[in-house]
Amino acid sequence: MTITRTTCAYCGVGCGIIATEMEGGVRIEGDPSHPANRGRLCSKGLALGQTLDHASRLAFPTIDGVRVSWDTATRAVADRLTTVINEHGPDAVAFYVSGQLLTEDYYVANKLMKGFIGSANIDTNSRLCMASTVAGHTRAFGGDIVPGDYADLEEADLVVLVGSNLAWCHPVLFQRLRAAREARGTRVVVIDPRRTESCDIADLHIPVMPDGDVLLFNGLLAHLDACGTAPAAFTGHHVDGYAGAVAAARSEAPALAAAIATRGIEAEVAAFYRLFAATEKVVTVFSQGVNQAHNGTDRVNAIINCHLATGRIGRPGMGPFSVTGQPNAMGGREVGGLASMLAAHMGFSDHECDLVQGFWQSPAIPRAAGLRAVDMFDAVHDGRIKAIWIMATNPAVSLPQAAKVREALARCPTVIVSDCVKDTDTQAFAHIRLPATGWSEKDGTVTNSDRTISRQRAFRAPYAEARPDWQIICDVATAMGHGAAFAYESPADIFREHAALSAHRNEGSRAFDIGALANIGAADYNTLAPTKWPQRAGERSQTRLFGNGAFFTPDARARMVALDHRPSPAVPSPDYPLLLNTGRYRDQWHTMTRTGLAPSLTGHRPEPLLDVSPTDARSHGLADKGFATVASPRGRVVVRVRVTDDQKPGELFLPMHWSETHASAALVGTLIAPEVDPLSKQPAFKSTAVSLAPA
Ligand code: SF4
Numbered sequence: 038m039t040i041t042r043t044t045c046a047y048c049g050v051g052c053g054i055i056a057t058e059m060e061g062g063v064r065i066e067g068d069p070s071h072p073a074n075r076g077r078l079c080s081k082g083l084a085l086g087q088t089l090d091h092a093s094r095l096a097f098p099t100i101d102g103v104r105v106s107w108d109t110a111t112r113a114v115a116d117r118l119t120t121v122i123n124e125h126g127p128d129a130v131a132f133y134v135s136g137q138l139l140t141e142d143y144y145v146a147n148k149l150m151k152g153f154i155g156s157a158n159i160d161t162n163s164r165l166c167m168a169s170t171v172a173g174h175t176r177a178f179g180g181d182i183v184p185g186d187y188a189d190l191e192e193a194d195l196v197v198l199v200g201s202n203l204a205w206c207h208p209v210l211f212q213r214l215r216a217a218r219e220a221r222g223t224r225v226v227v228i229d230p231r232r233t234e235s236c237d238i239a240d241l242h243i244p245v246m247p248d249g250d251v252l253l254f255n256g257l258l259a260h261l262d263a264c265g266t267a268p269a270a271f272t273g274h275h276v277d278g279y280a281g282a283v284a285a286a287r288s289e290a291p292a293l294a295a296a297i298a299t300r301g302i303e304a305e306v307a308a309f310y311r312l313f314a315a316t317e318k319v320v321t322v323f324s325q326g327v328n329q330a331h332n333g334t335d336r337v338n339a340i341i342n343c344h345l346a347t348g349r350i351g352r353p354g355m356g357p358f359s360v361t362g363q364p365n366a367m368g369g370r371e372v373g374g375l376a377s378m379l380a381a382h383m384g385f386s387d388h389e390c391d392l393v394q395g396f397w398q399s400p401a402i403p404r405a406a407g408l409r410a411v412d413m414f415d416a417v418h419d420g421r422i423k424a425i426w427i428m429a430t431n432p433a434v435s436l437p438q439a440a441k442v443r444e445a446l447a448r449c450p451t452v453i454v455s456d457c458v459k460d461t462d463t464q465a466f467a468h469i470r471l472p473a474t475g476w477s478e479k480d481g482t483v484t485n486s487d488r489t490i491s492r493q494r495a496f497r498a499p500y501a502e503a504r505p506d507w508q509i510i511c512d513v514a515t516a517m518g519h520g521a522a523f524a525y526e527s528p529a530d531i532f533r534e535h536a537a538l539s540a541h542r543n544e545g546s547r548a549f550d551i552g553a554l555a556n557i558g559a560a561d562y563n564t565l566a567p568t569k570w571p572q573r574a575g576e577r578s579q580t581r582l583f584g585n586g587a588f589f590t591p592d593a594r595a596r597m598v599a600l601d602h603r604p605s606p607a608v609p610s611p612d613y614p615l616l617l618n619t620g621r622y623r624d625q626w627h628t629m630t631r632t633g634l635a636p637s638l639t640g641h642r643p644e645p646l647l648d649v650s651p652t653d654a655r656s657h658g659l660a661d662k663g664f665a666t667v668a669s670p671r672g673r674v675v676v677r678v679r680v681t682d683d684q685k686p687g688e689l690f691l692p693m694h695w696s697e698t699h700a701s702a703a704l705v706g707t708l709i710a711p712e713v714d715p716l717s718k719q720p721a722f723k724s725t726a727v728s729l730a731p732a
Pocket of ligand 1: 045046047048049050051052074077078079080081082083207208209210
């Protein structure tokens with residue numbers, strides 16, 4: 038019997054797990070010593086032991102479907118990338134990576150693409166999840182920083198959930214919030230166009246307009262100013278842009294009044310404003326309902342504005358709080374997994390480029406951001422990108438305009454896929470398939486939504502010929518002639534370099550600095566307890582940031598942003614008269630490549646259901662449990678109907694998980710437009726104009 042402390046493979050809560058390998062299987066328990074979950078787990082985490090089935094695994098490398106040795110596969114990947122780079126330049130290749138990768142995997146992928154291939158064309162599926170938060174944080178704080186700690190949910194007197202079905206998408210945080218509410222009467226407000234399971238503990242649900250977050254929080258800012266809740270002592274010393282943001286917010290008052298009157302939510306909005314103004318300890322949790330919008334970055338800043346205006350940030354029980362979708366979305370942000378970041382939270386200024394290139398001693402460095410996810414696959418489609426390496430993700434299901442993504446992959450001369458599972462929709466297009474280790478075999482670190490770095494530890498040998506992602510990438514880099522820079526023998530070697538880069542020539546201005554861990558020994562890395570960044574040499578890690586009013590802008594002052602309400606481009610029309618919202622189910626994860634294997638999870642919602650209001654069901658001739666066709670200009674899906682009062686008339690909801698692999702004709706991505714936020718380039722999954730008819 039072996040007992041291993043590790044971290045959950047799914048959401049950004051980052052729960053600690055105790056995995057006990059014993060005869061007949063693996064026992065999974067919550068780790069009581071982990072600060073994220075303190076022993077709790079949700080249904081997905083508890084079922085991890087059911088997902089280690091070898092029948093689903095990719096066992097050995099293949100080229101055009103033929104089994105080959107690792108040497109042959111590695112050589113082929115290196116040769117194909119090198120040929121394209123030599124003939125068409127470095128920007129003709131791309132990596133599309135994943136928040137499922139460990140930080141060490143991410144680090145070497147980014148180093149190879151940006152430092153040694155010389156292109157910034159590496160983007161991650163985290164672009165679909167939290168890029169708007171990165172842009173909003175950076176605009177307000179001078180860096181991509183989550184100020185708070187999960188314990189704030191238990192110390193707050195008011196928790197506002199915006200665009201977040203915490204009950205299903207971050208269940209352990211919801212459990213913690215519910216327990217706090219029972220213990221101390223925490224008030225809970227849910228702001229969401231539909232009634233979700235999170236409303237079960239809400240004092241107030243505001244079924245906001247689908248594109249109404251900026252209007253709503255602008256209205257809150259104007260209210261806070263009008264009733265004198267904004268402490269001039271804080272804003273005067275620590276914030277720029279207060280007057281402009283309030284003026285912009287006030288100018289939106291007529292539009293807000295009209296919108297909430299049409300929606301019939303005047304009383305709820307007024308009650309929310311009163312409650313927020315009267316409560317000092319407020320945490321505002323936000324997630325994909327905020328990020329996945331045409332104005333996602335503005336929505337993030339509209340929320341942050343209200344916390345900056347009131348000085349409710351960085352102290353126990355208060356602050357804006359982004360909760361990320363994936364287990365290592367934050368780790369990817371730290372190493373430059375986004376095409377818009379270089380490494381260690383740096384951008385593409387000449388100083389930062391020189392700094393990173395000097396540290397890596399690399400032959401090249403891009404001087405500008407690369408192609409973000411939607412643009413990247415457009416470039417594959419139109420032939421600018423001729424070779425793409427997709428790691429641990431399934432863009433043929435998860436990206437907008439999925440049919441076009443599939444066309445792009447079908448016409449791309451070289452598609453390389455490394456993954457732990459076989460038979461994903463994306464792998465159907467792969468010329469070269471590389472088997473990667475999966476959860477239980479992987480070894481490295483992840484960072485969760487409150488900046489806690491945790492170890493994910495291996496407790497099983499790699500399945501068949503599977504190899505760790507970092508090793509696959511380093512072997513390819515070596516075959517491309519960059520062996521000296523990728524001569525790591527373990528994830529600990531990579532982590533030390535990552536930590537050293539975060540502190541390299543860092544004069545204390547950069548937020549992400551874990552220089553204290555740059556010399557961590559192998560034994561200490563193996564036993565590393567959950568720890569928060571930043572962690573500068575000679576300093577303790579910091580639980581909360583900004584409590585002293587010092588931000589990471591050059592003048593240490595935060596920025597409030599003057600925001601205008603920009604209506605969504607997804608406008609109902611006679612041909613497409615309804616708005617489609619998308620999201621997650623409690624017991625499934627992304628495209629179900631892992632959760633789809635667990636019998637205990639498939640029972641919750643065995644198939645995708647289209648949530649339709651009784652009004653729309655009647656007017657479209659639909660019956661509960663009958664089938665409907667949902668169509669947009671890009672495609673159509675057929676799906677079973679659930680008639681529910683949770684849904685407002687004119688609005689529909691579909692889960693994101695299913696595809697042909699799971700014998701379903703409900704591939705939501707085929708409906709979604711390639712509409713993105715102009716700053717973050719995050720797709721607007723939450724609002725698509727569609728038609729509805731009986732199937
Ligand atoms: Fe895993 Fe998230 Fe559930 Fe925790 S809440 S057990 S991290 S899926």
